[in-house]
Amino acid sequence: MSKADKDAILNIFEEMEKYGHEQVIFNYDKATGLKAIVAIHDTTLGPALGGCRMWDYQTEQEALNDALRLSRGMTYKCAVAGVTHGGGKTVILGDHRTQKSDELFQALGTFIETLKGRYYTGTDVGTVGMDFVSAAKQSKYFVGLPEEYAGSGNSAIITAYGVWRAIKATAKEAFGTDRLEGLTIAVQGLGKVGYDLVRRLHEEGAKLFVTDVFEESVIRVKKEFPEVTVVKPDEIFSVECDIFSPNALGACLNDETIPQLKAKAVCGAANNQLAEPRHGDLLQAKGILYAPDYIANAGGLIQVADELKGYNKERAFKNASLIYDILLQVYATSKKEHIPTYKAADVMVERRIETIGRLNRKFRVK
Numbered sequence: 001m002s003k004a005d006k007d008a009i010l011n012i013f014e015e016m017e018k019y020g021h022e023q024v025i026f027n028y029d030k031a032t033g034l035k036a037i038v039a040i041h042d043t044t045l046g047p048a049l050g051g052c053r054m055w056d057y058q059t060e061q062e063a064l065n066d067a068l069r070l071s072r073g074m075t076y077k078c079a080v081a082g083v084t085h086g087g088g089k090t091v092i093l094g095d096h097r098t099q100k101s102d103e104l105f106q107a108l109g110t111f112i113e114t115l116k117g118r119y120y121t122g123t124d125v126g127t128v129g130m131d132f133v134s135a136a137k138q139s140k141y142f143v144g145l146p147e148e149y150a151g152s153g154n155s156a157i158i159t160a161y162g163v164w165r166a167i168k169a170t171a172k173e174a175f176g177t178d179r180l181e182g183l184t185i186a187v188q189g190l191g192k193v194g195y196d197l198v199r200r201l202h203e204e205g206a207k208l209f210v211t212d213v214f215e216e217s218v219i220r221v222k223k224e225f226p227e228v229t230v231v232k233p234d235e236i237f238s239v240e241c242d243i244f245s246p247n248a249l250g251a252c253l254n255d256e257t258i259p260q261l262k263a264k265a266v267c268g269a270a271n272n273q274l275a276e277p278r279h280g281d282l283l284q285a286k287g288i289l290y291a292p293d294y295i296a297n298a299g300g301l302i303q304v305a306d307e308l309k310g311y312n313k314e315r316a317f318k319n320a321s322l323i324y325d326i327l328l329q330v331y332a333t334s335k336k337e338h339i340p341t342y343k344a345a346d347v348m349v350e351r352r353i354e355t356i357g358r359l360n361r362k363f364r365v366k
C-alpha cells in the first residue's frame with residue numbers, strides 16, 4: 001500500500017466531515033475477490049440512490065475519492081430532480097472487461113442487502129443492466145434492470161430527452177426562443193446519449209457539428225443524418241456555434257478548452273463537466289451560459305427513481321420534461337443573486353434539502 005493510500009485511510013473522517021457524508025462501507029468477499037466501497041452521502045430526502053461504477057483504479061485512495069465525490073453529486077442531482085432520495089454511490093475496484101462474473105455481482109448483492117433499503121444502486125460506468133440481474137438474486141435494492149427483468153431498461157433515451165429539454169431552456173435564456181431550428185450546435189460524444197440527442201436535434205432542424213473518438217459511432221451518425229458536419233475530436237471546442245453540447249467524458253471544461261469556445265452556451269449530458277468549480281466562474285466571465293450538468297443529465301436518475309414506484313414511462317418522461325423549468329429557475333436565481341449558474345444550482349439544492357429536511361422532521365412519527 002502506498003503512503004498516499006495510508007494517509008487517505010487515516011483521513012477518511014476528515015473527508016466525511018468536510019462534505020457531510022453519513023456512511024462509508026468497505027466490502028470484501030474472499031470467495032469472489034469483490035472489493036467494493038459504498039458511500040452514502042445524505043439521506044435527508046430519503047434512501048440514498050446512485051449507480052455502481054466498476055473501474056480499474058490505480059490506488060484505493062482514488063476509488064475512495066470517486067465514491068465520496070460521486071455520492072455527494074448524487075445528493076444534489078436527486079434534490080434538484082425532485083425525487084425523494086438522497087445521494088449514494090458504489091465503486092467496485094476491478095477491470096470491468098475481465099473481472100466480472102455472476103458470483104461477483106451476487107456478492108455485491110449480499111452486501112447491499114445488509115443496508116436494508118438505506119441505499120439503492122444500478123448501472124454506471126463499467127456496469128450494465130445484466131450485472132444487476134445477478135446482484136438482484138441476493139437483494140431487492142437494485143434498479144436499472146433490463147425491461148425483460150421488469151426493470152426500466154436503457155436510461156440513455158430519457159437522459160437524451162432531458163438534455164434536449166435542457167438545451168431548449170438554455171436557448172430560451174440565451175437567445176429568447178426555445179426553437180432550435182437554425183441554431184448551430186456542436187455535439188461532442190456520439191455514444192448512447194449523444195446519438196439519441198443528435199437524432200432529436202436533427203429532427204428539429206438544428207445545424208449540427210459532431211465528433212467522437214470512436215470512428216464507428218461517427219460513421220453511424222453520418223450515415224443516418226447526412227447533413228451533419230463531422231469534425232476531429234480536438235476541433236469541436238472551437239467550432240463557431242450557438243451551443244456546445246458535451247456528451248463524452250468529465251472535466252471537458254478546463255483551462256485549455258474554455259479559451260477555445262466560441263459558443264454562447266454549454267449544455268450536455270457529461271457528468272462533472274467543470275474540471276474545477278472555478279471553471280464555472282470562467283465561463284460566466286466569458287459570457288457563456290452554462291447549464292449545470294447534474295440538472296441537464298438528470299433524466300436517467302428520474303427513470304430509475306420512478307422504477308422504485310413501479311415504472312411508468314409516461315410519468316418518467318413527464319418529470320424529465322421539467323428539467324426545462326428547473327433550468328429556467330436556475331438561470332433566474334443566477335441573475336437575481338449575481339452568482340454563476342453552477343453556484344445558483346447548488347444554492348437552490350441546499351435550500352431545498354434544508355426545507356424538506358425540516359418538514360420531514362416536523363411530521364415524523366416517533
Ligand SMILES: NC(=O)c1ccc[n+]([C@@H]2O[C@H](COP(=O)([O-])OP(=O)(O)OC[C@H]3O[C@@H](n4cnc5c(N)ncnc54)[C@H](O)[C@@H]3O)[C@@H](O)[C@H]2O)c1
Binds near residue numbers: 192211269300301
Ligand atoms: N447514459 C445515461 O443515462 C447517462 C446519465 C447521466 C449522465 N451520463 C453521462 O453522459 C455521458 C455520455 O454517456 P453515454 O451513456 O452516452 O456514454 P457512452 O460511453 O455510450 O458514450 C460516450 C461517447 O463519448 C466518446 N468519447 C470519449 N472521449 C471522447 C472525446 N475526447 N471526444 C469525443 N468523443 C469522446 C466515446 O467514444 C463514446 O462514444 C457520460 O459522461 C455519462 O456519465 C449518462
